Amino acid sequence: MNRARLVIFNAALGPLDYRVPDGMHVEPGSVVVAPLGPRQIVGIVWEAERLPASEVPEAKLRPLIDVLPVPPLRAELRRLIEWTADYYCAPLAAVARMVLSSGGALRGPATMTEYRLSGGLPERLTPQRLAAIEALEGEQATIRELAGIAGVSEGVLRGLVNQGVLEPVLVDCDRPYPSARADFSVPVLNSAQEEVSKIIISAVEARQFAPFLLDGVTGSGKTEVYLEAVARTLEMGRQTLVLLPEIALTEAFLRRFEDRFGTPPVVWHSSLKSTERRRAWRAIAAGEAQVVVGARSALFLPYKNLGLIVVDEAHEVSFKQDDGVRYNARDVAVMRARFESIPVVLASATPALESLQMAESGVYQRLVLEDRYGGARLPTIDTIDLTEEKPERGRWLAPRLVAQMEERLARGEQSLLFLNRRGYAPLTLCRNCGFRFQCPNCTAWLVEHRLSRRLACHHCGHETPPPPACPECGEPDCLVACGPGVERIADEVAEILPEARVAVVTSDTITSPEKAVEFVARTEAGAIDVIVGTQLVTKGFHFPELTLVGVVDADLGLEGGDLRAAERTYQQIAQVAGRAGRGAKPGEVLIQTRHPTALVIAALAAGDRDAFYQAETDARRHAGAPPFGRWAAIIVSSEDEAEAREAANRIGDTRPHLEDVAILGPAPAPLALLRGRYRYRLLLNARRSAQVQDVIREWLAPQRLAPGVRVTIDIDPYSF
Ligand code: ADP
Numbered sequence: 001m002n003r004a005r006l007v008i009f010n011a012a013l014g015p016l017d018y019r020v021p022d023g024m025h026v027e028p029g030s031v032v033v034a035p036l037g038p039r040q041i042v043g044i045v046w047e048a049e050r051l052p053a054s055e056v057p058e059a060k061l062r063p064l065i066d067v068l069p070v071p072p073l074r075a076e077l078r079r080l081i082e083w084t085a086d087y088y089c090a091p092l093a094a095v096a097r098m099v100l101s102s103g104g105a106l107r108g109p110a111t112m113t114e115y116r117l118s119g120g121l122p123e124r125l126t127p128q129r130l131a132a133i134e135a136l137e138g139e140q141a142t143i144r145e146l147a148g149i150a151g152v153s154e155g156v157l158r159g160l161v162n163q164g165v166l167e168p169v170l171v172d173c174d175r176p177y178p179s180a181r182a183d184f185s186v187p188v189l190n191s192a193q194e195e196v197s198k199i200i201i202s203a204v205e206a207r208q209f210a211p212f213l214l215d216g217v218t219g220s221g222k223t224e225v226y227l228e229a230v231a232r233t234l235e236m237g238r239q240t241l242v243l244l245p246e247i248a249l250t251e252a253f254l255r256r257f258e259d260r261f262g263t264p265p266v267v268w269h270s271s272l273k274s275t276e277r278r279r280a281w282r283a284i285a286a287g288e289a290q291v292v293v294g295a296r297s298a299l300f301l302p303y304k305n306l307g308l309i310v311v312d313e314a315h316e317v318s319f320k321q322d323d324g325v326r327y328n329a330r331d332v333a334v335m336r337a338r339f340e341s342i343p344v345v346l347a348s349a350t351p352a353l354e355s356l357q358m359a360e361s362g363v364y365q366r367l368v369l370e371d372r373y374g375g376a377r378l379p380t381i382d383t384i385d386l387t388e389e390k391p392e393r394g395r396w397l398a399p400r401l402v403a404q405m406e407e408r409l410a411r412g413e414q415s416l417l418f419l420n421r422r423g424y425a426p427l428t429l430c431r432n433c434g435f436r437f438q439c440p441n442c443t444a445w446l447v448e449h450r451l452s453r454r455l456a457c458h459h460c461g462h463e464t465p466p467p468p469a470c471p472e473c474g475e476p477d478c479l480v481a482c483g484p485g486v487e488r489i490a491d492e493v494a495e496i497l498p499e500a501r502v503a504v505v506t507s508d509t510i511t512s513p514e515k516a517v518e519f520v521a522r523t524e525a526g527a528i529d530v531i532v533g534t535q536l537v538t539k540g541f542h543f544p545e546l547t548l549v550g551v552v553d554a555d556l557g558l559e560g561g562d563l564r565a566a567e568r569t570y571q572q573i574a575q576v577a578g579r580a581g582r583g584a585k586p587g588e589v590l591i592q593t594r595h596p597t598a599l600v601i602a603a604l605a606a607g608d609r610d611a612f613y614q615a616e617t618d619a620r621r622h623a624g625a626p627p628f629g630r631w632a633a634i635i636v637s638s639e640d641e642a643e644a645r646e647a648a649n650r651i652g653d654t655r656p657h658l659e660d661v662a663i664l665g666p667a668p669a670p671l672a673l674l675r676g677r678y679r680y681r682l683l684l685n686a687r688r689s690a691q692v693q694d695v696i697r698e699w700l701a702p703q704r705l706a707p708g709v710r711v712t713i714d715i716d717p718y719s720f
């Protein structure tokens with residue numbers, strides 16, 4: 001009889017065995033439906049074999065129900081799933097689930113029904129219905145998705161369907177994407193670009209694993225270079241994956257792609273509608289999606305014929321996933337390229353130290369573009385010592401920065417102010433008793449947002465309107481804002497330069513790709529004089545009239561003693577500086593700081609990247625930190641503080657004593673309370689060669705935990 005071992009989407013259960021009924025064909029990678037208790041579940045066949053009838057008590061194995069009409073997952077992808085589960089100490093099922101993230105949607109026919117407003121009105125127009133109809137203007141999606149958008153139950157919408165207010169639209173998820181053309185609009189590369197692109201293209205042609213670090217200053221034409229490699233991959237009839245960090249801002253990139261290849265790429269990210277998700281997934285599996293531009297989850301799609309992976313802005317912190325399977329997409333991209341035997345390009349103007357070290361040790365090939373394309377010069381960078389050049393009382397912008405902004409405004413040029421803090425003020429207190437507004441679910445202050453009139457937690461999303469009186473002492477109208485956020489800086493600009501047109505650019509204001517397009521269009525049209533933004537504005541934008549960048553508080557990221565604080569500060573400021581002077585006019589950058597002699601700041605001002613990386617490398621080597629040593633974190637959490645502490649202590653008491661792994665803690669985690677869970681942390685610091693995953697698995701496997709306790713493992717954690 002035939003037996004199949006399935007990985008099913010329940011992380012608590014290991015692989016399960018089933019009987020393959022006569023006449024059903026399955027192979028490793030087949031996606032199947034199987035019974036589990038009274039339910040039906042989707043699973044991936046991990047092993048399939050013919051067993052002698054004697055070996056298994058056949059009656060005990062339940063039969064598979066169905067094979068889904070999608071291509072079996074290829075061996076290369078299954079290897080990636082296994083590697084990811086193993087390296088990040090995650091259940092195989094949890095990784096497999098990411099691969100079939102559209103699992104439910106893969107069942108059934110290729111046609112799905114969406115709904116949209118028909119223009120008619122219901123017989124009885126209740127306030128709820130009216131609100132729903134207003135919210136759904138211009139939307140088309142499944143009933144479940146529309147219910148989410150309108151904030152009403154599916155029942156309310158079904159009522160509207162019955163009355164003809166919402167009309168069905170059939171969506172064919174198998175309709176083809178237009179073909180991209182490698183020769184649609186071919187650029188003329190300069191000689192440095194030509195040289196570098198030739199190297200990548202020969203690797204594409206060779207169909208071999210080849211990791212590249214494409215290291216070029218901002219505006220040097222890295223994108224143009226890798227698009228030529230994409231073109232060659234297209235010509236060879238193979239697929240390309242381009243990973244991008246911030247999906248909200250890819251619109252400019254998509255347009256660029258369309259200009260180059262005559263059609264936009266296939267897009268993949270977590271907020272796609274189910275019909276889009278299903279269409280993309282099927283086209284990717286069928287090999288019809290030629291180029292996929294996606295967020296990190298696009299790494300786990302079932303490409304039929306992958307020929308190239310590009311990770312753009314490869315240093316970006318957002319490639320590290322921090323819930324569910326805690327993987328680093330940059331590292332997984334390299335592994336996927338290895339399993340697929342294809343080249344991978346990590347592109348950045350400020351590479352991660354880990355990536356530079358890999359290049360140094362000869363594992364990655366470093367390709368350098370030293371100059372900006374087309375003769376544009378890198379901006380001049382200067383510091384403003386805030387202890388000497390003080391802003392006026394109650395203000396945050398120093399006189400010299402303001403004077404420069406005034407000049408830009410007079411010349412019709414644009415300025416950008418960077419502060420990596422959303423909202424109006426990071427801390428709000430009562431002027432009478434000093435009460436501080438804290439999140440009830442997290443160890444964090446509530447941040448005042450004036451544009452939306454609320455106090456919000458940036459960790460769990462908790463929000464509340466600003467209260468009319470202090471909850472502690474009852475003083476009315478008592479709130480004082482402490483410190484600046486981007487909204488407050490925008491207010492200050494409006495006061496100082498009343499005629500300037502100011503745009504605040506954060507995830508609060510750029511909430512959709514459409515908003516991003518609108519912002520880019522307005523800036524390009526010269527309808528904005530001053531942009532005030534968070535890290536959202538540090539990358540990707542190319543505004544030729546933008547000639548001044550002001551860093552409002554360069555010291556912000558250096559607080560907190562985070563391992564990567566210096567590197568991240570360097571990258572952010574270098575990236576945002578790279579927005580200045582990209583066209584014919586030269587750019588200038590002013591960095592406000594209280595520590596102008598700090599190594600990071602001094603290196604930025606001197607334009608001496610090597611000095612910074614060298615010092616940082618030495619510090620990391622000394623601390624046994626990545627890439628020279630390895631860190632891993634074990635987080636023990638519970639809604640009950642004592643339960644979390646006791647569980648962490650009990651795990652701590654059974655710690656192994658090893659020569660090449662030091663184990664620190666348990667201690668309260670940096671966010672000791674997060675989303676209502678108390679968190680304790682054990683930190684492992686290991687030699688590079690240590691098998692830290694095996695150590696953790698052996699250590700944790702015998703632990704019996706109370707039902708409310710959760711243990712999370714974070715290999716190569718980013719922040720601690
Ligand atoms: P990077 O990705 O390194 O920041 P880009 O590829 O975005 O740089 O290039 C910077 C600017 O120069 C863009 O406006 C781009 O269109 C232009 N550019 C770069 N290379 C070429 C080329 N070979 N021909 C025409 N324009 C180019």
Ligand code: ZN
Pocket residue numbers: 439440441442444457458459460461462675
């Ligand atoms: Zn919170």
